[in-house]
Amino acid sequence: MSSPSSSDGRGVAEAERSPAWTREYEGILDAYEKAGGKPDVLQVPRVASAVISASKVLSVNEIEGISIEAKETEHGVQARITVAPGTRVEHPVHLCFGMTESEGLQEIDSQFEIGEGADVGFLAHCTFPNAVKLKHVMDAQIHVGPGATMRYREAHYHGPEGGIEVLPTTHAQVDEGGRLETEFNLTEGRVGRMAIAFTADVEARGAAELIAKAYGSGDDDISVNEVVRLNGQGARGVTKTRVAVRDRARSEITTTAEGNAPDARGHMDCTEIVRGAAEARNIPIVVVRDDRARVTHEAAIGSVSKKELETLMARGLDEEQAVDVIIRGMLRG
C-alpha cells in the first residue's frame, strides 16, 4: 500500500501531520461536510475510509477484510479497493474526493473488487465547493463477485458557481447471483457540466440498480448515459433517473436496457421536471435478444403538476416554494 495509513482513525502517520497537511485536511473536511458528509465518521477506527484532496492521499483507514491501495499520480489518484470474499462490512466505507482550489484537474482511477459472497456499502462524497474552472474525471471499474452485494452512494457538491466539468465513467461487471446498487446524487449547489457514462454487465441471477438524481439551474448541462446489459438467465436491471432543470439548464438522459438472456427483466424509469427556459430529454433504448426476456420503460417529463402545486399553495407556500418542495421530494424519492 503506498498511501499513509494508521490505526488511529485519522489514517496518517504522526510525522506526516505537518501544518500544511493539517490545513489541507481540515479544508477538505469542511468541503466534505458541505457535500453532506460527516467528518466525525472519518475518525472512527472501525469505519474504513479514504480522504483524497486533488492529487494527495490525505488519509486511509483500512479494516479487516477491506484493503485500500491509493497511489498519487500527476493529476489525481489511482485507487484499488478490495473486499475479501465473504466479508460482511457493518459500516459503509466512507470515501471523500475533492478539491478546495477554484481551478485545476483531478483524475481518479479506481477499481473496486468485491469478493465472492461479500456484502459492502460505500458512501462517497465528491466536493468542489470553490469550483470556477475545474475538471473532475473519474474512471471506475467495478467487479462484483458471485453472490456478492455492493451498494455505492455518491453525493456531489460543486459550489454556487457552476464552473466545473464532472466526467465519471464506470464499467461494472456483476457476476452470477451478485447485486450492485448505485446512487448518484447532485442536488445541492450548481451542477456545471456533468456527463455520466455507466455500463453494467449482469450475469445469471445477478441484479443491477442504477439511480441518478440531479438538479440543474443556470446554464448547467446534465448528461446521463446508462447501459444495462442483462446477459445471464434471470438477470435483473433497473435504472431510475430523477432530474429537475430550471433557468436555461439542459438535461439529456439516455438509458439502454438489453435483455440478452432467458427470463432477463429490465426496467427504466425516468422523471424529469422542467421549469423556465430549461430543456429536458429522455431517450430510452430497449434491446431484446431473447424471446423470453422482457424490458419496459416509463418516462414523465414536464412541469410540476398543477394539483400538487395548488395543494401546497393551499398550505400557504408561494409558487416557488411549492415547486422546490415538489422537486426536492422527487429527488429524495
Next chain:
Amino acid sequence: MKRELLQVEGLSVQRPGAEVLRGVNLRVGNAEVHALLGLNGSGKTSLALALMGAEGYRAEKGRILLDGHDITHLSVTERAQLGLTLAWQTPARFEGLPVADYLALGMDEPSRERMEEALEAVALAPRAYMGRAVDGALSGGERKRIELAAVYAMQPRLAILDEPDSGIDVLCLEDVISLVRRMADSGTSVLLITHRDEMTNVADRASLMCAGAVVKSGTPEDVRDYFARRCRPHEDLLGSQPWGAEAGGTYQRVIAEGARDE
C-alpha cells in the same frame, strides 16, 4: 347563525363549455360546521376550488369575503395565508415527501406534538406514518386521512373539506365526524362538502347545491329533508351534469318546483 366568517355573493364561474357556478350565495359562521349537500355534478367541488382560488375557477361575477375582506382576486397562497385551506377530494401524491414534512408545511410553528395529535385525530399511528412518503405507496384511504390531518395541523380559520368521507370505509366515518367536531371546537370553521345525508349530523347549518347554485340554506334537518324529497328521487334521471342540455330542462323544473314548495 354565528358571526359570519365567509360570505359568497352571486359567485359565477365559467369553465370551457359550461357555467359551473351560477350566482352562488353562501354564508358560513365563525367556528361553524356548515354542510354543503348536493348530488354528484351539482357544483360542490367547483365551489370549493373557486373559494380556494384554483386556476381555472376564478370568479367571473360576484365576490368572496373572508372575515369582511374581499379575497375574490387573491391567489391560492394569499388566501391560505389568511387562514383558508382546502382538503381535496382526491388528494395529490408527493414522491419522496415525508408525512412529517407534509404536515409541517402549513403550520406556523411546527411541533412534533401537534403533528402526532393530527395523525391520531384521523386514527393513524404517528410512529407508523411520520417517516413514510406521501406517495403512491399509501392507499387512497391513508392518503385521505393524511390530507385531513394536514388541514387539522394547520389550524386554519376556514377549512373546506371536499367529501372527506369518500374513500374511507363506513366504519371509520365516526373518525371523520369526530375530527370535524374537534376542528370546530378549536375555532376553525368547516365547510363540509358531502353527498351523504348522514354526514350532516355533525353540522350546525347546511346548504344544498343544485345546478351550480345554492338553492336552500337552513338547519341540517331542513336541508337534509329537502334533499331527500326533492333531489334524491331524481338522481338517476338527472345524471352527473343535471343542468346540461341532455337533461332536457328536468333539473331546472325540479328546482323551480322545489323552490315554489317553500
